[in-house]
Structure formats: structure tokens, C-alpha cells
Amino acid sequence: xENVEQHPSTLSVQEGDSAVIKCTYSDSASxxxxxxxxxLGKRPQLIIxxxxxxxxxxxxxxxxxxxxxxxxxxxHITETQPEDSAVYFCAASDxxxxxxVFGPGTRLSVLx
Amino acid sequence: KAGVTQTPRYLIKTRGQxxxxxxxxxxxxxxxxxxxxxxxxxxxxxxxxFSETQRNKGNFPGRFSGRQFSNSxxxxxxxxxxxxDSALYLCASSPGxxxxxFFGPGTRLTVL
Numbered sequence: 131x132e133n134v135e136q137h138p139s140t141l142s143v144q145e146g147d148s149a150v151i152k153c154t155y156s157d158s159a160s161x162x163x164x165x166x167x168x169x170l171g172k173r174p175q176l177i178i179x180x181x182x183x184x185x186x187x188x189x190x191x192x193x194x195x196x197x198x199x200x201x202x203x204x205x206h207i208t209e210t211q212p213e214d215s216a217v218y219f220c221a222a223s224d225x226x227x228x229x230x231v232f233g234p235g236t237r238l239s240v241l242x
Numbered sequence: 243k244a245g246v247t248q249t250p251r252y253l254i255k256t257r258g259q260x261x262x263x264x265x266x267x268x269x270x271x272x273x274x275x276x277x278x279x280x281x282x283x284x285x286x287x288x289x290x291x292f293s294e295t296q297r298n299k300g301n302f303p304g305r306f307s308g309r310q311f312s313n314s315x316x317x318x319x320x321x322x323x324x325x326x327d328s329a330l331y332l333c334a335s336s337p338g339x340x341x342x343x344f345f346g347p348g349t350r351l352t353v354l
Contacts, residue, residue: 173345174285219285221285223340
């Protein structure tokens with residue numbers, strides 16, 4: 131089955147700096163890769179997603195890149211703000227159902 | 243549209259008891275997935291239901307079961323509770339495959 135690894139597990143950056151979180155997956159059949167943000171005590175919420183036919187997607191300060199050959203995808207947050215502090219989860223789905231496999235999460239702290 | 247709702251929000255049980263959790267998806271969403279979230283294990287996929295049929299199942303023991311009703315509402319049951327079942331149980335609904343999942347607030351289960 132699919133296995134998703136995520137690094138780093140914790141990340142601290144200064145406000146205004148960029149943050150990068152990387153994930154790798156094992157199943158070459160996976161074709162949908164969402165990223166979720168979970169603030170303390172709240173539910174996970176989708177922030178951006180990418181499909182396997184696209185190499186990069188950007189939404190304001192957030193971007194995701196996908197390298198299908200290497201089977202890894204990354205989340206990039208630019209000009210970080212304190213409200214970006216949260217746990218971020220990457221996930222991979224095989225396209226045959228809703229069997230999302232999540233990475234273990236990255237706790238991002240943006241220091242003022 | 244109203245978001246995904248889960249009841250109850252908090253639950254305290256003792257070892258050996260059983261528990262039933264409920265999830266009401268967003269209107270029109272036919273897919274409901276369940277996840278167990280613990281600090282050490284992240285988001286672990288339990289199962290997914292679509293149109294009253296279990297479509298996918300994660301690697302959890304048979305003590306964990308679920309069902310979905312004709313109105314797409316879903317229930318999850320855990321029998322013979324163990325201390326290790328203490329976790330936040332999240333359900334998520336979506337309108338189809340490989341699209342955004344919308345999470346509910348979760349049910350926090352504590353097993354004493």
C-alpha cells in the first residue's frame with residue numbers, strides 16, 4: 131500500500147521568511163496530492179492540492195510542486211505570517227477511491 | 243451549506259465498553275471517510291463509505307466498524323474499547339473521488 135513520509139516534523143521560521151515542507155510517496159499510481167492545515171484545536175482544512183498531470187500550482191503565498199519521477203511533492207509558503215503557525219499534513223490518493231494516506235505532519239511555528 | 247457535523251464532541255468510556263460515533267456530511271456529499279488522529283500517529287485512515295457501501299478500509303482491527311445510511315449519514319462503532327483507542331476521531335465528506343475532503347470537528351474519545 132501507499133506510504134507517505136513528511137519532513138521536517140517541526141519547523142521554526144522568522145516572520146517574513148519562507149517555509150518548505152517535503153513529502154515523498156511510494157505508490158506510483160497515486161495521482162492526487164492535497165495539503166491540509168490544522169490549527170490548534172481545529173479541524174484540518176485544505177489549503178492547496180495538485181494532480182499528477184501538473185508540476186506546480188500556486189495560490190497567493192502558497193505553492194506546491196510535484197516531481198512524479200522522484201515521487202515527491204513540496205509545500206512552499208512565502209512571506210510567512212504568525213497565522214501560518216499550524217500543523218501541515220500532506221496526503222496522497224490513488225485515484226480509485228478515497229483512500230487518502232496522510233503524512234505524519236509538520237508543526238510550523240512562525241516567530242514574530 | 244452547513245459543514246460536516248459530528249456527535250458527540252466528547253466521550254469518556256471505560257475499557258471493554260463499546261461506543262458509537264455519528265457523522266453528518268455536507269448535503270449532497272455521498273462519500274464519508276473516518277480517520278483516527280493521535281499525537282504520535284497523525285491521521286490514520288479507518289474506512290470510507292460511498293452510497294451505503296464500504297469502499298475502502300484501513301489497517302484497523304475488526305473492533306472498528308462502520309456503516310452509512312441512505313441519507314449519507316455515517317456511524318462508526320468501536321467495540322471492546324482499549325486504552326489505546328483514546329484519540330480524536332474525524333470524519334470527512336466529499337462529493338466524489340480525488341477531490342477536497344471536508345472534515346468535521348471530530349469526536350474526542352477518552353478510554354479510562
